[in-house]
Amino acid sequence: MEALNVELINFLKEETLEPSLIVTEDLSIEDDLGISGDDAYEFMTAFSKRFGVNLVGFDYSDYFNSEPSWLGRSSEKKALTVGMLNRAIEERKF
Template identity: 35%
Template sequence: MENRSWESLASFIRHEARLSPKEAIAPGMSVEDDLGQHGDDADHFMQRFFEFFCIDRGDYDFHRYFLMEGEGLLYHFFSKYMMRRKHSLKREPLTVEMLHQALLNGKWDSGALSPRDG
């Protein structure tokens, strides 16, 4: 896919997240919270994003941004306290702006795409 414009990304998001053409898409929108992509749906959304725009996956890691399907409080308790594994329910938010930057760069680079505190 050669078209790396904001409009092509917005069109892709509308189609994949099944958003109304009237709904505004803003850079600060969260893929999980605002676009409703969770678990397996988020995994499929991101796979289609990389394939549709021919983006190099780079260091993209699903678990950095999303919880697995069924990974809730019970899973957290079991992993952390019963299995004594390091586990957290907190994930880094993945935004539309991050998708746009990866689209422009042609590659996913978590360090460059992550929001900076500041």
């Protein structure tokens, strides 16, 4: 994998309103950034538009809880990471 896309790093800082956020490829969108439910849909829509990534076939329920959970991600959910978003930008699809 190539280095993280600088525009992706900026996007994450803007979306989380955390200008000092330290972004690594293994950072989890739901677990580390707390994005889930309707916010996850809005986040992925904004990501798709900004980077021209096709989300056809992307199943939100594979990666996100429908509502924030104090217990963390369900064991049935996959972790969506910054590295995965970076790869999707390179490939223009998920």
